[in-house]
Amino acid sequence: MKIICIGRNYANHAKEMNAEVPKEPMFFMKPETAILKEMNFYYPEFTRDLHHEVEVVIKICKVGKHIALEHAKNYYTHIGLGIDFTARDIQRECKEKSHPWEKAKAFDNSAVISTHFIPKEELELNNINFHLSINSERVQEGTTSDMLFDFDTLISNLSQYITLKTGDLIYSGTPEGVGPVHRGDKVEGFIGDNKMFVINIK
Ligand code: MG
Numbered sequence: 001m002k003i004i005c006i007g008r009n010y011a012n013h014a015k016e017m018n019a020e021v022p023k024e025p026m027f028f029m030k031p032e033t034a035i036l037k038e039m040n041f042y043y044p045e046f047t048r049d050l051h052h053e054v055e056v057v058i059k060i061c062k063v064g065k066h067i068a069l070e071h072a073k074n075y076y077t078h079i080g081l082g083i084d085f086t087a088r089d090i091q092r093e094c095k096e097k098s099h100p101w102e103k104a105k106a107f108d109n110s111a112v113i114s115t116h117f118i119p120k121e122e123l124e125l126n127n128i129n130f131h132l133s134i135n136s137e138r139v140q141e142g143t144t145s146d147m148l149f150d151f152d153t154l155i156s157n158l159s160q161y162i163t164l165k166t167g168d169l170i171y172s173g174t175p176e177g178v179g180p181v182h183r184g185d186k187v188e189g190f191i192g193d194n195k196m197f198v199i200n201i202k
Contacts, residue, residue: 005027031106052181071156080117081197133189140175140179
């Protein structure tokens with residue numbers, strides 16, 4: 001199983017990062033060991049600026065390569081929510097040195113994933129409202145209608161480069177409003193009113 005994360009899929013997030021809006025989906029990967037498997041997240045010692053990036057997650061349901069755009073919808077049945085935790089200070093260093101981002105993005109437990117997934121028929125895929133709360137205060141919210149590349153385009157594009165397999169997760173990018181988390185925070189993710197995950201930063 002692998003985790004593919006889309007970068008800069010929301011124009012206003014690209015703007016807050018002073019980054020260019022991509023013309024083609026931009027992606028990077030996290031290993032399986034990045035999945036957070038419990039409710040407690042332990043703040044890593046190597047960063048002082050850990051950021052939340054709340055993202056809608058597509059779960060791949062069958063193997064595919066070179067998937068045509070019109071067939072992409074057949075490769076997922078369920079949608080979840082996650083956090084692409086990012087060590088922003090380390091990411092900044094990587095960018096300055098033109099190094100890959102993995103150190104800032106792919107570390108253990110950096111991929112929060114919801115405890116449940118929602119059947120896609122129950123959602124309006126191009127208008128999924130989602131948000132993240134910290135200590136009951138809404139800190140980040142978005143709608144998939146603002147994505148530069150929709151789910152089908154992402155699947156079709158990624159599969160030109162990488163074979164997608166059952167159980168793979170695609171983190172579809174974060175809207176604007178990324179920011180720090182701190183020890184003691186209670187972080188909750190929602191799709192609509194549906195609570196998808198709760199984690200405690202330790
Ligand atoms: Mg992200």
